Amino acid sequence: MASNIFNFLKRLAVIFSIIALIAAAHIFRLGSYLQGELYNFYYSYFSDFIIPFGCYFLLCNSELHIPVLRRWQVKMAIAFLMPSIAETCQYFGIPVLGVTFDLVDYFMYGAGVLLAVVVDTQVFSRIFDFWTIEKAGKGSASFR
Numbered sequence: 555m556a557s558n559i560f561n562f563l564k565r566l567a568v569i570f571s572i573i574a575l576i577a578a579a580h581i582f583r584l585g586s587y588l589q590g591e592l593y594n595f596y597y598s599y600f601s602d603f604i605i606p607f608g609c610y611f612l613l614c615n616s617e618l619h620i621p622v623l624r625r626w627q628v629k630m631a632i633a634f635l636m637p638s639i640a641e642t643c644q645y646f647g648i649p650v651l652g653v654t655f656d657l658v659d660y661f662m663y664g665a666g667v668l669l670a671v672v673v674d675t676q677v678f679s680r681i682f683d684f685w686t687i688e689k690a691g692k693g694s695a696s697f698r
Contacts, residue, residue: 561684562618568682569611576608602637602662603669609633610670618687626671634667 585596610633617623641659643650678685 564682564684566615568678568685569615572611573608576604579604598656599658599662602659603666606633606637606663606666607670609636610667610674614674624687626675629674630667630671633670634663637663 580601585593585600588596610629613623613629613632617629622628637651638660640650640652641655641663644652645655674685
């Protein structure tokens, strides 16, 4: 039981670090150090890419208590659909998380979420022995 709590805390630390890095990139305006087309690309699409990535990992934080979130496909769908719905609202003139519709944003949402899936299922599950949650019985789970 104590190792499960410790594993949960380590997992939480990884997720918090991801979110903190995303916040720091926005707070310190990393794009302001870029020039030309790279500057324009960063300010047009960086948030569209990185926020769904972070959203995916926020959902990872809840999968111990919400069993449906243990499937990467469910987390991927939620992390993609949330900004996509906001973007669709922008198309119809409803300002949700922005006012400018851009079709490329959907691609960036998908790319960010796909990268999160790869990091979750192929990277973190291999380098962190505490990352994977396994079913321990009906309705319960534990860390591997």
